[in-house]
Amino acid sequence: MATKFSVLIGMQSLSSRNENNSLIYRRPKTNYSILSSKNKPIYKLASSTITESTTSSNPEKNPKIELEFIGPKVGGDGNYPVEKASAISGDKLLRNIMSDNNIELYATYGKVMNCGGGGSCGTCIVEIIDGKDLLNERTNTELRYLKKKPESWRLACQTIVGNKENSGKVVVQRLPQWKK
Structure with a gap:
């Protein structure tokens, strides 16, 4: 059984699950900008994703x-x-x-x-x-x-x-x- 986990940077999650229960990893860009009005860093997520399939090709029937x-x-x-x-x-x-x-x-x-x-x-x-x-x-x-x-x-x-x-x-x- 796969365990869901998330790595947090700021308030953005770096991993999530899609509708196929595959784990999706996202890398934040190394550059970030600072809002001058709030002085809080904004972390932007990279648009590319790495997918690791956690479902097997022959899923077992639930007992x-x-x-x-x-x-x-x-x-x-x-x-x-x-x-x-x-x-x-x-x-x-x-x-x-x-x-x-x-x-x-x-x-x-x-x-x-x-x-x-x-x-x-x-x-x-x-x-x-x-x-x-x-x-x-x-x-x-x-x-x-x-x-x-x-x-x-x-x-x-x-x-x-x-x-x-x-x-x-x-x-x-x-x-x-x-x-x-």
């Missing part, structure tokens, strides 16, 4: 993570309802994936009293049934809120799904505190 969300209560047929979603590896938090797919995350209290994903309320608890290795490690926030909870419990707002390189399936139990 996907398949997710299954198990409902907290048994349905009318005697089974727990399951909702499915998928996401690009390392691209989103579990909370955002659930929100984007209209998958219920919060209990009644949590719907009105959640922190909006800031990691300061602990209302977005989920249990990871399978695929724990496809998620990031527990954050300090999770360690604080979930210190007396099972290791498989996570805060959806702190859980990154994938690491941009892995793919697989994650099974998530919604509202594990309701499960009996």
